[in-house]
Amino acid sequence: MRIWDDAPLRLKGFVVIGIPMIPLVITGALILLGARNAGTANDYMGRANRTGTKIAEALRLAVDGDAAALPQTVSELRPLVFDSPAQLNHVRMISTLVDRLRHAPAVDAAGNRETILALRAELGAMQSVQDGLILDRSAQIRRLLLWLAVGGAVFGLLFGLLGMRAFVSGVTRRIYRLRVDAGQLARGEPLDPPYEAADELGDLTHSIHDASRLLRARDDEARQHARTLADLNRQLELARQELDQFFSLSLDLLGIADVDGRFKRVNAAWERALGWTAAELTSGPYLEFVHPDDREATAAQAEGLARGDVTGSFENRYRARDGSYRWLNWSAVAVVERCQVYVIGRDVTEQKRHSAELAAVNEELEAFSYSVSHDLRAPLRHVTGFASLLRRSAADRLGEKDARHLQTIVDAAGRMGQLIDDLLAFSRAGRTQIERKRVSLAAVVRDAQHDLARPDTAADIAWTVHPLPEVNGDPALLRQVFVNLLSNAAKYTSTRRCPAVEVGVQSSGTDETVVYVRDNGVGFDMAYVGKLFGVFQRLHSSEAFEGTGIGLANVRRIVHRHGGRVWAEGAVDAGATFYFSLPRAIEA
């Protein structure tokens, strides 16, 4: 019932309380009416009593025969019985009889007696009527009151039921639904569709549904958050496990130290490398494990770390359980605000030993070549020097053959000097550190052209130098490469009428630069191409073309040390092309 539902509660309350009030009000009104009637009844009874008294008085007078007082009494009776026609009739009859008595002569006693008797009879009749009237009246009032009580009760009950029903349908049921809603709200279950109404309960229903929606949205959100959190936790746990495994399985020595010089955590690699258990390593300052000679440097590194420096590759010696010392190479970084140092160590004892051996071998080699350079050349210089002196001082006494022999001695010594120089250069090319930087090949080629072995031959050559790129490499060594290649080209084109040499770059892949030096010289037989780059390997006799057979070997060694390749193409009498490649990826 739309209107009933939409009615505000105070109206409903009014109606629910008001409806049972209706019969009560009516009953009350009737009772009030009854009460007023009761007042009337009292008047009535008083009047009836007065009527009875007057009638009795009249009877006494009539018996006494006092006719003089009778009219007065009878006239007083008349207003008392105005509402009863029968009594009024009796009063009229009595008045008539009284009048007759008053006007009758006193002598007519018989007649008077008769009149008195009639008067008495009338008064008696009046008296009995009066009594009957009073009785009727009381019964009437009792009946009325009974009906009123029964009617009020019945209607009150009826209307009460009606109000109750209205209350149940309009309020109780909906409160019950609200209670269900509240329960569902409390349990976070979805609510049934709301019972729409415009009253306060409707508002409350809306509020509860709004609250439910809000709470469920929050619930969803919270669940989503919880899921996300759980995911994050899982990922975190995985990451932690990974890190843990990384930490424990690492072959490197991983450790976490505090800034005052103690390890807090070390991985298993330590025990493998040094023999100490993790507990032993973390029990005291780590400096106690460091070789006494390395402690100062180690402490300095630790101080640097505490200031926020990064240790890149620090090396010190750690005492192993067996008393020996192991060289460890460290990288470390500190998180200053957490007062923690993270270190990665690696046992480099073997490398150090190998490096030391290699250094010793290198040193020996260095001393050897130094000695070769000095001591081998000194006697050679003496051979040349004194042969020249001899030639000068004994020129007159020497025959042509003697002079030729002497010249051969000088030439041979000179050639040996050249060989020694080339060999030493070759040896150096294999040993010296490569110093890589951006190098303009064009500049290198220009330098090399000025530095050819036989500058006099270069003048006749038609040079074609194409644009050349920058490469990463050692400028001095690359210059040697070009000096060798260009000198070769100049040498083997020297017998040509129009010698031509071309230098350029092949457009090839992106990972390397391929440089070529092409000449139109005597060329070579491809059958012997494999020998071209060997030490002391020559494809031409010294008589035809001078040379020691070191130049191309040197080229190959330098290019290999740059990570590149060398190769050559050629044909007898049809020129030669020498190629070398330099990788581009080499870090400058």
Add this chain to the structure above:
Amino acid sequence: MIAEVKRIMLAEDNANDIELTMTALRDNHVLNEVIVVRDGAEALDYLFKRNAHANRAGGNPAVLLLDLKMPKVDGIEVLRQVKADPQLRTIPVVVLTSSREEQDLVRTYDLGVNAYVVKPVDFIEFVDAVKLLGGFWAVVNEPPPGGARA
């Protein structure tokens, strides 16, 4: 030019090299007196006027021709001490060596050598090199009163 003709000092242990050097100097009419010492220790004694040379006459040599590989004290050490001494540091020092080793070059230049000449195997080239030195460092090409002494 001031009247006093200064001496040339040659620190060289190898007799053949001494002879070749002296010949080259003479052939080029370098007439300064040449003091020859046979090892680094003697060279230092002479320069600092110690031991056997404690009572030697004359001042610093006009130029010091210094071999690197010598017994006792090598040429590098001699060079170091000469260039570290305020009295001697002004003497032009020419390293005469058969070495082309880069390390020698670097070390001698670091120590303040005035010239570095690789003794050429070819005697003619050697003569040219010495000639260049002679012209360069005001050694005398005219016979001085005392003449040259080996």
